[in-house]
Amino acid sequence: MIVALVFLPLLAAIVAGLGNRAIGDVPAKLVTTGALFLSCALAWPIFLGFLSGHDTAHVVPVLNWIRSDDLSVDWSLRVDALTSVMLVVVTTVSSLVHLYSWGYMAEDDSQPRFFAYLSLFTFAMLMLVTADSLVQMFFGWEGVGLASYLLIGFWYHKPSANAAAIKAFVVNRVGDFGFSLGIFGTFLVFGTVSIPAILAAAPHMAGSTIGFLGGRVDTMTLLCLLLFVGAMGKSAQLGLHTWLPDAMEGPTPVSALIHAATMVTAGVFMVCRLSPMFVTSPTAMHVVTFVGAATCFFAATVGTTQTDIKRVIAYSTCSQLGYMFFGAGVGAFGAAMFHLFTHAFFKALLFLCAGSVIHAMHHEQDMRFYGGLAKKIPYTFITMLLGTLAITGVGIDGLFGFAGFYSKDAIIESAWAAGTQAGGIAFFLGVFAALLTSFYSWRLVFLTFFGSPRWAGSEHIQHAAHDAHGDAHAHDATHAGSAAHHDARVSDPSGEQGGGEPSSHARGFDEVPTGTAGYHPHESPWTMTVPLVLLAIGAVLAGFVFVEPFTVGRDFWQGSLFVSPELHEIAEHAPFWVKFAPSAVMLIGLAIAYWGYMLDTTMPRRFAATFGVLYRFLLHKWYFDELYDAIFVRPAFAIGRFLWKKGDEGTIDRFGPNGAAAVVAGGSIAAQRLQSGYLYTYALVMLLGLAAAATWAMAA
């Protein structure tokens, strides 16, 4: 069953990918979407089996892969409680995104390719979560990286999309550099790459030291940190996060599936999967906590200033991943996985809602040109509202709460309960980030759905309104897939500009002229709204229903990750102010957003003017891109050019072959005089010389 679950998406991807234009759009879409829904239908029983305690962990061998001395790697599928969580997350979100893409991508002319990539991604992600060895995990890890690269660069006509795709792959490779070294080191220390064997042996190695780059360091700290570098890359943690916002260049369904719900959580999954290994190194755990907390804070600050709807959600994702990491770092792996689980629903929902808004607004992504959309696209509005309630963590303790209420609070309380310095810092940063989360999430809602329409200022809308000139139904061009419209989008580099730089004309939204420009946004087709509704149900209920097994349930995890009942006990009895803090700051964030974006709309602009330095610092995302460009990208090209011109040509060739020619033959003219007829003779002489030498040797 698990074999079918994992390989169906691969088969579908092959059929749709190779069939491509030969089989046509609809068959390709049917095959891939059908396969995914089938996989999803197979995944839920597995999850429910573990939830009810009927199932136990098992491994299904597929094929042996690499045998070299004591290194032995198999293709095999591991199913345990941790995997089962990921299986439902991946297949559920993926199948809904497949369905959603029927509507969202309807006007695209290479849909089979798109769906093939989506299914390929799902396969790789499933291989990742079912991995029984680090090497197979790395296979899935790289596989999702490839799919991410292909999908970010899906609209390959756009230079910005191509740049973003390469950036994503390369930054992830920096993480993989650490991951690879981690695998090598783990193999050297434990003599195996089998995850269960490593986890069983890890406690015995605690406290030992190992040689690395000339020094001696703590074995488990080294291994965990190297592996964690991989997790940082994939999960866009501070320092290796720069690719994620740019990844918004991909079509929005991709952002929802890969860059929110599944792939970016692979790092969290990895740390949880290896949790018995990580807990053997307190240093590594502290690093994970710090990095997570710092990311959580950093991304939330940046999220408050972005005006591109997808970028706001992207930074929000980055920030939420930080929560998961510091949850894991303080030892609350169950809570981290729980937040991963709930986040998958509400973040996929938020992205798909954003996609629906973008779809309705004719590819305009700048929130300053939105406004007043609540009545025009009611399903999108309501589901997005539910998603926002979920991410900001609205709820009343002991009664009911939206998904994020349970999972985020569990993490924040665990950080407090850890009682360490790192935990304390994480607690405060986490609470502050919760305030920012609430602020930017409500800001997004207010800017998009409330107030009066500011559509007239948008070039995209003007374009659409112009196209629709005098024709009441022509605004349906969005659905009609007319060639002219398509060209317009493709040739316009700012179409779906997830990754564009923050706009140079730093106009406040309150300065944008109001008016509809005669444009009528329409609600999306059912293929798009049905996934929204289903995900909204998840966003509302996932926390309430599953909080017990994920955070308390030792029985549920069955040892598939490290559970600390003590930590849970302390968190459970945290003082009132600790428990109430996230809800309090959530209300403050809501209040500020309401004040700035509903009541006194000039406030944000005045604030930005007063604190100009801070505002620009945040708007430019702490200048990470500029910094990396200056210290990595440019120097790499400059050094490459230097080595080529001055090294290869200027030194090696000059004193090597060219120099030899000058000495031996009196200049390069002689070399050029070697005509092709000459070559024959030359070759003959050479062969004869060789034979003569050999003969002489024999005779001697």
Next chain:
Amino acid sequence: MNQLGFPILSLMLAIPMAAAVWALVAPGSEEARAQNARVVALGATLIDFALGIVLWASFRIGGPQWQFVEHSGIFGRFAWALGIDGIALVLTMLTVFLMPICIGASWKSITTRVPEYMAAFLLMETLMIGVFAAQDLFLFYIMFEGGLIPMYLIIGIWGGANRIYASYKFFLYTLLGSVLMLIAMLWMSHYAGTTDIPTLMKTDFPRQAQTWLWLAFFASFAVKMPMWPVHTWLPDAHVQAPTAGSVILAGVLLKMGGYGFIRFLLPMFPEASNQLFWIVMGLSMIAVVYTSLVALVQQDMKKLIAYSSVAHMAIVTIGLFAWSRQGIEGAMLVMLSHGLVSGALFLCVGVIYDRLHTREIDRYGGLSDNMPKYAMFFLLFTMASIGLPGTSGFVGEFLSLVGAYRVQSWVAFVATTGIILGACYMLYLYRRIAYGALTKPDVAAMTDLSARELAMFVPIAAAVFWMGIYPESFLAPMRGDIGQLLARIERADPGGDGHPSKVAAAEPAQLAMAEKR
């Protein structure tokens, strides 16, 4: 004689040779001779490929180390001595697999002096198989150096505008090494009293002499490999060579250097290999970073891939000198994979060069639009080149680096940066060729892969996946021979720096392994 009852290796050497002669002497008009040469060359290489499959199928894994042995004295100690072990087997397979594809690649793009061209290729096939099959030191030498001549001609006659300079440079570099190697061989045969390679592999040469012999052989193999800093002939040779020439150069000729390391340097001079360990590792570490950065700034497609070859071959030398099974098996797989993948990448260059007659990267762009099949294969080989798991590039690279980490964490640390840099230059290349808007009219007029071109790419793609998903088929024949090599060099193991401290360390590792079994 052998398990087949007929001298299959001699036959595999004779067929291309006979075909070469026929291509040259066949009568008729120029047009007829050209067509005849093409057909004969394709036929002969396909027959050799079929014989290669017979060879592989009848190779006894776990049988004697040397199989299909033939021996007949010619004069003095010089003998027609052939025979292969698993290592030679897989490299022979690589050769006979790539040759028909090369003929296919030259089918239309070569229009002048076709019979001579085909004859040169066929002669080269004989010499390449000869290198891997020779069991006599001087027979090996003749094949090894003789292989230069047809390549030299191919670049010098059918090459690009600056072909004379390239062939001259190619020749000069390789000549230097080969002279030193010849002297070393003469000394060795004198000392050991034999020219039989299997016997020499078991001979213990004096410590002092080993160093000199090692350096002499190294001079030759390092150039062929090519290792930094004697690599600068490679980009020029590739740029000037016709497509098929580049394929064979990257696919097989470079492997002769690696084969030399594994056949001569390591088993014959283990102590010297230990002593000069850091030379190899140092040069390889420089090569990975240096040539990757240089590849990043190339404007010429072939140069870019040529520089990437140097970086990949550095992983081979690192693996070979890692003193472990993972390292050596990994190095062998990198060689095989690089043979397939870089060969395929040069074919990819050839396909678009045939249409637009330029190798300048910036002249292209947006090929995914009008050449989707091409873009797909190009993407596959790009990904294989940067070692994506599931393709052939990963397994070898992974094993080599595991071995490297075992022997020196610094080496693994520096060499692993190659996975970042490799992604940079290959994806940057792919973006400039296949992505972007299709704005140039002449580029837009290019047609997608023809049936002939598809027939070249599909087998390579299949092999790339095969080696990536089930490399056991390729590892199994080599396992015994690499075991022999390890037993031979064990006594000079340089040790490693990355072993955990506690004595108890061995215990959990063994426990873990026991659990696994």
